[in-house]
Amino acid sequence: MVKILHYLNQFFAGIGGEEKAGQEFVFLPKPVGPGILLRDLLKNRDIEYATIVCGDNYFHEHEEAVLASLAEVMTQFAPDLFVAGPAFHAGRYGLACAKTASFVRERWSVPALTGLYEENPGTREIGRHVFAVQTGSSAASMQSTIKRCADLAALILDKDVERLEAFKEEFCLKIPRRFTVQASAPDSVRAVEMLLAKLRGAAFESEIPRIEVAPHPVPGAIQDLSQATLAMVTEGGLVPLGNPDRLESSRGTKYFKYSIKERDDLKPGEFEAMHTGYDTSTVNADPDRLIPVDAMRSLERAGNFGRLHDYYYVTTGTGAMPAKMQELGAGIAEELSASGVNGVVLTAT
Amino acid sequence: MELELFDFHIDDIQWSDRTSLVRGQLNVSLAGIQEQLKDLIRDIRLTAELARPGESKRIVHVLDTMIPIGKVHDGLRTFPGIDVPARLVGTGQTERLRNVLVTVAGGFPHPEAMTPIEKPREGIIDMSGVGARYSHGSDYFHLVLTLEGDPALSNIAFDQALRTIGVRIARYLAGAEKSGLAPERRKVHLAPVQKKLPKIILIYQVQSQIPLVRTFYYGEEISKTLPSFVHPNEFIDGAVVSGTYKSERKIPTSLHCANPFIEEMLRRHGSELDFLGVILSRGYNDSFEQKKKMGLWTARLARCLGADGAVAMMEGTGNTTVDFMQTVKACEEEGIKTVAILHEDNGAKGYERPLVDHPREADAMISRGNRSEKLVLEPLDHVIGGKDIDLHLKLKHDPHKPLFFDPTIFFGAHCQMGASGFRAAFEN
Secondary structure, eight states: OEEEEEEEOTTTTOOOOOOGTTOEEEEEOOOTTHHHHHHHHHHOOOOOEEEOOOOOOHHHHSHHHHHHHHHHHHHHHHOOEEEEEEETHHEEEEEEEHHHHHHHHHOOOOOEEEEEEEEEEGGGGGTTTTTEEEEOSSGGGHHHHHHHHHHHHHHTTTOOOHHHHHHHHHHBBBEEEEEEEEEESHHHHHHHHHHHHHHHTHHHHHHHHOOOOEEEEEEEEESGGGGEEEEEEEEEEEEETTEEEEEEOSOOOOEEEEEEETTTSSSSSTEEEOOOSSTHHHHHHOOOSSHHHHHHHHHHHTTSSEEEEEEEEEEEEEEEHHHHHHHHHHHHHHHHHHOOOOOOEOOOO | OEEEEEEEOOOOEEOOOOOOETTTEEEEEHHHHHTTTTTOOEEEEEEEEEEOOTEEEOOSEEEEEOOOOOEETTOOOOSSSSOOOEEEEEEEEEETTTTTEEEEEEEOOOOOSSSSSSOOOHHHBEESSSSGGSSTTTTSSSEEEEEEOOOOSSSSHHHHHHHHHHHHHHHHHHEEESOOOOOEEEOOOOOOOOSSSOEEEEEEOOOOOOOOEEEEETTTTTTTOOOOOEHHHHHHTOOOEEEEEOOOTTTOOHHSSHHHEEEEEEHHHHTTBEEEEEEEEOOOOOOOHHHHHHHHHHHHHHTTTTSSSOOOOOOOOTHHHHHHHHHHHHHHHHHEEEEEEEEEOOOTTSSSOOOOOTTTTTOOOOEEETTTTTTEEOSHHHHHHHSEEEETEEEOOTTTSSSOOOOGGGGTHHHHHTTTTTEEEEEE
């Protein structure tokens, strides 16, 4: 007997549409919706089938709690295979499928499969060794997708490694990602050998691809600075003393804004820097050296620019993931732009 | 400049009344250790424990590891300048307990007084299980010294003490009376090469910024120094000592003394290449202009030494990659073909850009694997060095519970991932 656990959202579980997206996490000891199709395709096997359902909004608003509930189900039901979706092009659902499948595969080493359309944002959350069957963009392709999932499930349950590889090659999404693998020799040996080859003019293959970074276009100058509202933004981690919002000191994933309204300068003892990437003692001694409120006020008074925005924005740039920083930067820019800010003084550390 | 090495490999480590090396067994006397440290541990509580390869032991809060090295004859001392006046090292005779580490663990007396950059990062050595291949020292026998500083001690005094304790016990163990075990003997020198072989330099960029985040050369903090030529024998004798507690990314003192890159170059010297020696440089310079200049000066020094090629490696992560890449770029522009070694940060799901900085000139890279990929780490039976795991300044974790974390929780992880032969590669 084998056990299959299937994750579905409220819609595919037949509970309801958008109005039911707040559906809490539930466990059902039976197949539901696409699970019934899948179980039927695997009917020559002795299968105990269970389903977990969670609303799309509920998952994203309570992700930690949902994963904790999933962990309990994993311990109690102990499935041999985890199936999520398929989610097609549904963004929130796709993310939930990718995250639950990755969670199960990474923590329990239980094989996990899902189905996604190639442009589903969930494709960025697919963990290592999770099978992601390529689907069409809509549930119109449900029948054929479930047929594929059943073929894949059979190969997984039969541990047919060779045919699994062939299946992956043909039907799974190609998402180039880099993971740790075993090389033939330690780094010191490979380095010397690569250097000798390079010196001989022989062929060698660099182990780390160079990824061209998209150039940042330089924006045009502000035409009339005397009318402009300027804001200050930093990745240097400056927060009110005590770090009330718990900004991370490295690998930042958040940004915050803090008021500088009616302040002529930032006093030591009122602000501190949370940042593991530079010696923060100089900033703690005079926070204006990171967010130069003193200098900006004097320029503002002298009429060098219109006015200083009432808030500064802050995140922590050290050890951060570029994709996350792009997301934070876009968020800050959007807020500033909506507040009528025309220019930014960006201090980096 | 010739150094004669006497390498002893042990089979076991045990407590005993007397410190000695009898056949393959290293006997360690706790009283002997306390005697060595009596002037240093008045304000420090010291606990000593043993760990062996393959044991179900997890050593937490590791601050540094030292390999037992001692000079056979008096007059010269290993680890020059740390707690003894500096004299030039790299000559004479050195005995080493090649698979033993003096492992210093513990916590600083005043963590609350540290700025984020000063705070030590968690550094675990797993002696078995999944983590062993990410932990520097998992294949060594350990004498673990866990230190707890009295509040009367400042952080700086504790920093000084832990380093002194480590090197002193490393010398003490190396000097153990030995019987019934013949060392492996060899001479290390950069003999002139007659054949036409490519002249190779090793570029060795370390982290040195401020107290608690620094590296020493002959006991001198090198935070504001220029790139220097260092003879491989000086590394072997402990001229370079670590004083940084950025655990996963640090080059532990034991790896400064027995560095796989230096050993690999020495092994091939005279047969496949002409090893010119090491350029010790430092990263984490403050501005781009300074980073660039450090690269230019390193390349100029390599050029003047006659290098045709360079292997470049670095300690650290993040912005120091720019210093490192400027060095690679400058070397290539000086006509020195260069291979550079780096860890990758591809993210837990593998799709992030691997490197912080990657100029076109860095066309020959060696990968040490994706250091941000998550691992399931089952608990081990015994925990040494502390009562909890510090999840990088964020949360505490019970070391008796499974941990789901990336390799940055391990001591010397960057170096060990490289030594374990890990690399990153594309996978669908």
